Amino acid sequence: MSGDTLREEQAIRRTTDHLVQVFAGTHSAEHVESVMRAAYRRFDGLPVRDFVPVMVERIARGELTARVEAPAPTEPAPTEPAPAKPTPAEAAPPKAAASPAAAPSGKPADVRPETTTTVAQPAAVLAKLPSRKVLLPIGLGVAVVVVAAVVVVNLGKTEAPPPAPPLTVVRGVIGSEKKAFFEDPQVVRAFADEGVKVEIESAGSRQIATSVDLSRFDFAFPSSAPAGEFIQRKRKVSTKYTPFSSPMAIATFQPIADLLTKAGVVKQGPVPTFNIGRYLELVTTDTKWDQLTGNSDYRVDKNILISTTDPRTSNSAAMYLAITSYVANGSKVVHGATAEKNVLPLVTQLFTSQGYTDNTSEGPFNEYLTVGMGPSPMVWIYEAQFVDAATRGQIKPGMVLMYPSPTVISKHTLVPLNASGDRVGRLLSTDSQLQRLAAEHGFRSADAADFAKVAADHKVSVATDLIDVVDIPSYDTLENLLDSVGKSYG
Template sequence: MGVDTLREEQAISRAADRLVQLYADTHSAEHVRGVVEATHKRFDGFPIRDFVPILVERMVHAELTAEARADQAASPGAAVDVQPETTADTVDDAPDSPEIHSPENDRPSRKPAALIHNKGFLSLVAAAVVVAAVVVVVNTGQDEPPPTPAPLTIVRGVIGSEKKAFFEDPRVQQTLAGKGVKVEVESAGSRQIATSIDLRKYDFAFPSSAPAAESIQRRRHVNTKYTPFSSPMAIATFQPIVDLLTKAGVVKEKGTVPTFSVDRYLGLVTAGTKWEQLSRNDAYPVDKNILVSTTDPRTSNSAAMYLAIASYVANGNAVVHGATAEKSVLPLMTRLFTSQGYTDNTSEGPFNEYLTVGMGPTPMVWIYEAQYVDAAARGQLKPGMVMMYPSPTVLSQHTLVPLTPSGDRIGQLLSTDPELRGLAAEHGLRSGDAARFAKVATDHNVPVAKDLIDVVDIPSYDTLEHLLDGVAKSYG
């Protein structure tokens, strides 16, 4: 079962649970789940899936409500609230209309199963909801057509790739649709967003760090920003590598959360140590330099965060500031990146390789903590995969810069809406809903650092840019 199919099945299951509780007084749980299953099957074969769960829930709600009212009407002495102009005949003869999907428009019907007759009509409804969120009602059995829902406001954004899964989550899309908006996103490297992408066609920019956001604010003369999410940087690796580096004194396992000494790691890099040179190395005896795989520092924020930590340690555990300090640390910073060979533009690339290919090409991958937690929640992790925290680390502040009033509204919603914050936590993002984040990590057996103590500051925007530009020049 694919990831999208799994998400849809989970959303349908949650909808069924809600409906079972809602109709506990009138319908058995078995009957409710049967209606949900039958309704869901009517959407088989249709390519547009985003709004299937909400359509199914509304259709089943309408059907069960109609059944309950019909049963009430059949009971001796029962008082039934029926619209004056609605009779059994008009209900039978009136064309099926999507307005019965809304609870406030439910009416008794002797043919609840006739909500949808064929795949063509189903496709029309699904496509209309996805494209414009407008259901066109054709109803010749009434004098006045029901009101048409207002179309959703389309809001476009460019985001760091690590937030792509969050915005593609049907639950997130459904929650935003309930607020009257549909968000369409494109992903890119955060530094690429900040320096080279034409932002005029977007309503908001959502890179993965404060320095990248600051660059955008300068370019676009924007004072407002929102920081709804954060994520510490981490390293995705494998248990044999953890064991090997523990023997070498690079990794320490504090409880269930391994920590990676950046200072000892830089010592190995400076000495040009290769994996096969580590003593008692039966796990990974390869003729390769010991390096953490990162993204391209010319385009990606996660690489900039790696540089921020490494430069801090190389500068004697002090934030780099000034031309002298920059010149001192730059040779080692350059070596950390150019020795890797090819690097991807976004954090999605190397992490996907880690998930699919394994330890061979990428024994250690620089990631956001959120990526690992989200992969665990999706069932993508394999036995032996481990996340460890660099010591020190930095907290990447996912910062949204609104470029239009619509973009500003998205920033407000992501920062204040409890449901969206909770869903962000389910995708591994630290959104302020600490309890939900902890539950997600616990449920999927991901040891996470509860209290982030060993966190250092990022260099100023100008210093970081100088270092990144210096590394970029070494690529030729």
């Protein structure tokens, strides 16, 4: 299954869950899911898939709403037995209308058998009809049927809403870890309600700052403040927005966490913490997994390393370098040529010893979710990625979230490149619905309660108070270190 197909099906699943809640009082969950599946099948084979989840949701919501608002079925009028075939005399039209009182010899006038016609009539029409049986001449009965039918048809009609004004298309380049957020049908709808359609491309945050042609976009949205500040300088932009953030974390597995606890690297608690200083000791002594005492779960002849992204392109790798260089520099932020030179051999080893690394954080985390601890027992991630995966049911038993000690907070920084981009930045920062949806995707937004609720609802143990947080080196220092590491790749 391709990545695009997986994201589309995840979007359909989230929308289905949302509609189950919306229509909980009127439709069963099974019925809502059936309607969504039927709507989804309408788009089988369609080559352009960008807006399929949005269209499926509109179709399903319309059908479910229509079924809620449709008038309740009424009891059909009782059907009288069919009349006997009239004789020729009876079939002839009367010369004059006669009432029973005018019949000769006191006999009642000839009355045709009662003729009834069953028709689906709205409740309002039926309520106005007499409760007793009324015998109608055939012509008048037909007229009533026609009138009732017209009423039914007219009641079924709704005046078409005026066409919505065209949406303003705003194009942005974003860090890949935010792609699922921007593709969420609820996020797309929230922007549309404000008259905006956001089109995005994803890239590594360092790529966004250094090599992406920003003239094609209305905003740039890397995953770190240093990258955002560099873009501001390069584009001479004074405005920036930080609508949400995410601390760096490590995704691992319970046997690995237990093994590293014995080795003095991991400290158990409400959330496990990972001692970067002790970890660097194992790296510098070239310790391998099968050399750890009591290791019966991961006996492999591999160096103990955290899997990261490519430092030449990705912000999450830059955040890893910021933390490890801080610890290697005697718990001080690296600044100046001498400090850079002193920490460079160790931080270079942390990257080059890994072999191949992906350009974006999406790659190694997807491998963590699907392959298991074989190739990558520890993966460097954004906390938001783990929480977001939990909301989509992708976290399996035995998967563990650890926090490095110290850690850094990655502040997702949006730099508007024109007025349209500024509008998106303001909406992301101030719109309560978009802030809530950001929390549902694992980001820490302005309202801490939103994030805490999402984590609790999906049983993810997260750090509530981030205390052991260090500063990131200046953009220039970070770039010098990253460039030097990059050269070592050859």
